[in-house]
Amino acid sequence: MGEEMSNKQIILKDYVKGSPKESDMILKTSTVELKVPDGCDGAVLVKNLYLSCDPFVVVRMMKMEDSYFDSYTPGQVIMGYGVAKILDSSNPDFKKGDLIWGITGFELYSLIKSTQSLFKITCTDVPLSFYTGILGMTGMTAYAGFYEICCPKKGESVFVSAALGAVGQLAGQFAKLFGCYVVGSAGTQDKVDLLKTKFGFDDAFNYKEEADLNAALKRYFPDGIDIYFDNVGGKMLEAALPNMRAHGRIAANGMISQYLLEEEEKIGNLLCLVKKQIRMEAFIVFDYYHLYPKYLEMVLPLIKQEKLVYVEDIVEGIEAAPAAVVGLFSGRNVGKQVVLVAPT
Structure with missing residues (x-):
């Protein structure tokens, strides 16, 4: 016993x-x-x-x-x-x-x-x-979504929603370390300030203070978005789609804005996927766990060298x-x- x-x-x-x-x-x-x-x-x-x-x-x-x-x-x-x-x-x-x-x-x-x-x-x-x-499922999600799904190129423009969330904060920093221009959205001014001062985002905005999300994204990405790391879905995804550049990529990590809605309340702007030949791919992190040793090899030195917040x-x-x-x-x-x- x-x-x-x-x-x-x-x-x-x-x-x-x-x-x-x-x-x-x-x-x-x-x-x-x-x-x-x-x-x-x-x-x-x-x-x-x-x-x-x-x-x-x-x-x-x-x-x-x-x-x-x-x-x-x-x-x-x-x-x-x-x-x-x-x-x-x-x-x-x-x-x-x-x-x-x-x-x-x-x-x-x-x-x-x-x-x-x-x-x-x-x-x-x-x-x-x-x-x-960062060393578990969350980190693997940011890693797989950004590197494996979005196939980034140095200098591309990257938008991250829920950018101070567990996954968003890492996806944005991976993009910055890769040499991309990165803008994030968050729900309070304090979070916006943290993204710009602590996490090194090029810019950020409070989506709750934007009457027109489409116009907001045009303001921050006048030449369009190459990569959208989507953590929320819903109205933000709907606004991002017409702002994507041709052959842009979207990593659909989560749709927290939609989980609690009734079916008839869920929204989108999906025709843009076809018009702009955008690649949008949903992914489940379980399918990428075979890359975990490779991920640790990359991220542990960044943590120890304090290159990641x-x-x-x-x-x-x-x-x-x-x-x-x-x-x-x-x-x-x-x-x-x-x-x-x-x-x-």
């Missing part, structure tokens, strides 16, 4: 309809044996250290038939990316004491039966929380997770939203 511990868990109360609320999730306390159960081959039992708050966590709370994410079921523990320490293992690839990042539960302790989405952490001279973001918004305690997740849809966070579950 293994040691038994109290396990606090964030549970889906019922399917989300409309804007997510903290009350859609409940905090439950149970007990867990700190041992992989007999007969559960290939599994690991972990203590969660950090949890990553990402929009797809809320998308999975909705009852959706055609999503590339499976919906949670009411009563299920919320799942997402996290950083954890292995307490027990029946998997030869992982041993007790290993640090990992990957899909885990929003709880203090998790039994992970499928370890295909787990990555062993070997570089520990950077903050472990970075593996919820990376901002985290860390809240403490598993109890803070529902508010942190919901806050993603109101722009409450500045940078990557992370929950500190337990000290290392």
